[in-house]
Amino acid sequence: xxxxxxxxxxNDQITPGRIRAGKMMVGASFALLVLVAAWQIMGxxxxxADFSNWRPTLYAYLFFVTCFCMALVVRxxxxxxxxxxxxxxxxxxxxxxxxxxxxxxxIAFSDWNLSSIxxxxxxxxxxxxxxxxxxxxxxxxxxxxxxxxxxxVEYAIAFGLxxxxxxxxxxxxxxxxxxxxxxxxxxxxxxxxxxKSMLEARFGPIARLARSLGIDNPSFFGDAETxxxxxMIMDAWTFIPFMMIMLLAGLQSIPKDIQEAARVDGATPWxxxxxxxxxxxxxxxxxxxxxxxxxxxxxxxxxINVTSGGPGGATDSVTSFIFREYRDxxxxxxxxxxxxxxxxxxxxxxxxxxxxxxxxMRPKY
Amino acid sequence: xxxxxxxxxxxxDLGHKVKWYAKRVTVYGILLLWxxxxxxxxxxxxxxxxxxxxxxxxxNMIPFVDYAPQWRGWRSLGMSPDTIGEYSTVRAEFVKRxxxxxxxxxxxxxxxxVLGSLAAYGLSRFEYRFGFMRNDDISFFFLSQLILPPxxxxxxxxxxxxxxxxxxxxxxxxxxxxxxxxPIVIWIMRDQFSSIPIELEEAALVDGLSIWGAFLTIIxxxxxxxxxxxxxxxxxxxxxxxxxxxxxxxxxATTLPVMVASQTGSQGINWWSMAALSTAxxxxxxxxxIVLERYIIKGMxxxxxx
Numbered sequence: 001x002x003x004x005x006x007x008x009x010x011n012d013q014i015t016p017g018r019i020r021a022g023k024m025m026v027g028a029s030f031a032l033l034v035l036v037a038a039w040q041i042m043g044x045x046x047x048x049a050d051f052s053n054w055r056p057t058l059y060a061y062l063f064f065v066t067c068f069c070m071a072l073v074v075r076x077x078x079x080x081x082x083x084x085x086x087x088x089x090x091x092x093x094x095x096x097x098x099x100x101x102x103x104x105x106x107i108a109f110s111d112w113n114l115s116s117i118x119x120x121x122x123x124x125x126x127x128x129x130x131x132x133x134x135x136x137x138x139x140x141x142x143x144x145x146x147x148x149x150x151x152x153v154e155y156a157i158a159f160g161l162x163x164x165x166x167x168x169x170x171x172x173x174x175x176x177x178x179x180x181x182x183x184x185x186x187x188x189x190x191x192x193x194x195x196k197s198m199l200e201a202r203f204g205p206i207a208r209l210a211r212s213l214g215i216d217n218p219s220f221f222g223d224a225e226t227x228x229x230x231x232m233i234m235d236a237w238t239f240i241p242f243m244m245i246m247l248l249a250g251l252q253s254i255p256k257d258i259q260e261a262a263r264v265d266g267a268t269p270w271x272x273x274x275x276x277x278x279x280x281x282x283x284x285x286x287x288x289x290x291x292x293x294x295x296x297x298x299x300x301x302x303x304i305n306v307t308s309g310g311p312g313g314a315t316d317s318v319t320s321f322i323f324r325e326y327r328d329x330x331x332x333x334x335x336x337x338x339x340x341x342x343x344x345x346x347x348x349x350x351x352x353x354x355x356x357x358x359x360x361m362r363p364k365y
Numbered sequence: 366x367x368x369x370x371x372x373x374x375x376x377x378d379l380g381h382k383v384k385w386y387a388k389r390v391t392v393y394g395i396l397l398l399w400x401x402x403x404x405x406x407x408x409x410x411x412x413x414x415x416x417x418x419x420x421x422x423x424x425n426m427i428p429f430v431d432y433a434p435q436w437r438g439w440r441s442l443g444m445s446p447d448t449i450g451e452y453s454t455v456r457a458e459f460v461k462r463x464x465x466x467x468x469x470x471x472x473x474x475x476x477x478x479v480l481g482s483l484a485a486y487g488l489s490r491f492e493y494r495f496g497f498m499r500n501d502d503i504s505f506f507f508l509s510q511l512i513l514p515p516x517x518x519x520x521x522x523x524x525x526x527x528x529x530x531x532x533x534x535x536x537x538x539x540x541x542x543x544x545x546x547x548p549i550v551i552w553i554m555r556d557q558f559s560s561i562p563i564e565l566e567e568a569a570l571v572d573g574l575s576i577w578g579a580f581l582t583i584i585x586x587x588x589x590x591x592x593x594x595x596x597x598x599x600x601x602x603x604x605x606x607x608x609x610x611x612x613x614x615x616x617x618a619t620t621l622p623v624m625v626a627s628q629t630g631s632q633g634i635n636w637w638s639m640a641a642l643s644t645a646x647x648x649x650x651x652x653x654x655i656v657l658e659r660y661i662i663k664g665m666x667x668x669x670x671x
Contacts, residue, residue, distance in 0.1 A: 004490065004491045005490055005492075005563055006491065006563050006566055006576075053528060053529050053530040055529055055530060078576070081577060082487065084483075085483045085484060085486055085490075086493060086503065088483060088484075089547065089551070090484070092543070092547070093506070093510060093544065096540065096541070096544045097510060099525075100525060101517070101518075101521070103521045103524070103525060104520065107524060112524075114523075114527070160395075161399060164395060169393070169396065176658065176662070177654065177658050178400040178404055179403055180654055180661065180662070181403055181654050182403050182406075183601070184601060184647070184650040184651055184653065185407075185647045186604065186625070186646065187605060187607060188607045188622040188623075188625045189622070189625055189643045189647045192625065192639055193406045193410045193643055193647075197410075197413065197636055197639070197640070202422075203636075205409065208424050237403075241403075245661075245662050245666065246665055246666065248662075248666075249666030291511075294512055297514050298514055300516075300607075300608050301607040301622075304607075304611075318514075318516065319515065319608065322519075322520075323516075323608070326523075332524055335520050336521065338516075339516040339517045339519070339520065340517065342514065342516065342517070343514065343517045346514065350512055
């Protein structure tokens, strides 16, 4: 068995009584949880007017979790105290992710209009069949591929800026703060500031600029390609600082003497970049790109607020599409199924990406 | 006699100098251009909040030169000098949303930093075995939550919260936001803790402190800058969150981004009030960005460089 990095000799004296007490705590609180849940399922749910929701079960669950944590110390002593570091976070994530996911699966195979009284109606694979024929969903998925590919350009810009910030410049602090600011702004505010006012076709400054450059009727959200490009630009504007800072940290961690050695050996600046700096930056780059992809997959706020998917669904991301599906029909079943399928795609995609990244990272020589 | 060059006006030297200057100009040119790109929308929003309809339509850009700044936009928010003393429904609404955002963002970030730091510390110091899961698996379990897109959780949570009467409550939002930033906090803090030498705790333990005592009195003060960095980063992410807030809140617990978004729908060119609202919404984070830039950069850098 592997040893703790922080190794401590302790003489815990855990009496059988303590073990029994710990087991009792867990068992009793769990029994209480089961009882309350059963009582609610059996009909307490409707009977008692004060408890018209599942709050009692929730409280019983919280009580059980607390008892479980305390019982760790009672039963395992010093070892239990160590586990207490990780257990709260684990229980938190498990209850916040596991239950909703399982519950979500049950929703995904049902027709459930929240505003109607009929409630949840299981409808087997109807949602999948509907999804299969839903061109807008597949269109949104294709859009996601485009949006994700835009990361390559963002990465190039971010890398360039990081290189500049890392070189010998004055007022470095000013530039760093200025470059960081877009990340601070909420996407909703950005979608008004940039999408709705600066890109406004009549009075927006960018439209004016376009007119003075000879474009007669600048319209940024009229046709599909331009609209998509605008969404990409706005999203890039907010998140380039993110990649830039990660890459900058990577650049600063490269020892200077490696680059100096290359220069002494006669490498041109271009060679120095491609054959020394860039390969050394690969691990950081992959981390930065991966995190950027994660944020990109959540892309919705800007789309919801600027184009709400238009024109004709051309700018929809999966998230914004599901958001509108729910807003328009308040049907949770279909939307959840779409989200689940999206998750499956993401998991497959990420597994492939990690495999590929691991292959690239392997030293060539 | 050694060849010391006295005059630097030989043709070769001048050529070199020109090239050097050209390079400098390009570098600063690009830097200034990008700084302009980053700052112009913020400048535009702030100045627009002081414009009137003709100024907007004529495309006036520079206050005091092109147009005379007016308090019109801020008056509609009830935040201009002459209305600040009076009661204003819009301002009351704004303050309510602002408080909601603040409470939710602060609580979620604190909760995430506490839970995340504990977990990260445990993972960096002890070997765990929960069933088949070892330390690496547990770390992966936490970090893998990052790839879970919010949509997947959104609708199930909508239904769940309805069942336990937590829709439109701040607690509901706080819990969800904690979940979304927890992986990032754990990621940052794991790095921080593993860079602190274990000998420190060993000495503390020999001197008679318990593990939790050593953690709270020795390790936390050392790791505090990292925790602040993680906290600020979570604060930025949770303050700006829109998707969950739009789905899960309706009247009581609505946050600032939802309020801003609900105003953008109203058409017509009352840009000044939208601009004032946007300015007020982004200002706190702009200030945080300028003042605490160091910590934000530190937080993001911590995860990037191993």
